[in-house]
Amino acid sequence: LAPLAPSVDTSRAVIGLVQDSNSNVRSVAIGDLAVCWQKEVVPDLLKVLEKQPDPDLTTAVIRQIGLAGSDRNIGDLRPYESAREQEVAHQAALAMARLGDGTERKKIIDGLAALNPQVRVQALRDCQYIGDKTLIRYFGPTLDDIRDFMVITPPHIEPVVMARVCDIAVQTMAYMGPQFSFQAQFLARRTVA
Structure with a gap:
């Protein structure tokens, strides 16, 4: 209780x-x-x-x-x-x-710019816990990263839809609370049939 x-x-x-x-x-x-x-x-x-x-x-x-x-x-x-x-x-x-702690924040910022998508996404998840909107200014590399990262459709569902690193970055931004100038559809990508 x-x-x-x-x-x-x-x-x-x-x-x-x-x-x-x-x-x-x-x-x-x-x-x-x-x-x-x-x-x-x-x-x-x-x-x-x-x-x-x-x-x-x-x-x-x-x-x-x-x-x-x-x-x-x-x-x-x-x-x-x-x-x-x-x-x-x-x-x-x-x-x-x-x-x-500035040293630890720098590690998160470095993670956002890392080449490895696993490291980038972990840094995005870490930003959700940290909750500091000023970190969003370092999201540029993640917002430009269109690599597929994880499957978001349930098993046995076709077509398979992937979340890209940039999708996770937008989701993280939405979680952190800034207002967008557009309506965001988080973790969903429409495929042209």
Whole structure:
């Protein structure tokens, strides 16, 4: 019920349950960490990290610190940037970028200009979490990239429709909230019969 009434007290209750002995309670609490967006609960989230939880919980807690924290928390997250678990290290880098770390933001910007479409699309997805509209000014290479990236039609449906890198860039821009001067049809490309 935590998502129905988000508050500092609710967030602290969820944080208290993320290390419960019951795996079902832990699983639900980790899913409910999304309500922990208040700045007041960042110290509580940092205390969870001090207990060195498993990688899934560490990743979820770091994600919330990135959303609720401030630039003062960049130093708290820096040790996790070199974690052995790739997902923990990636989330720490993203959280630091969201909190204003210039080095991590530069890595995202470099990813948008990378030649590899996988790297470009990952950078676009990272921009959704960072949520800073000023990053859109670096989307040029992704908007020009008309390479097919992923199938968007269900299996056994013909014709197969692919989303291009540029389609994902437009979808990311729409997610980030700028107003377009045109109506966008996201992740759909019409083929001429």
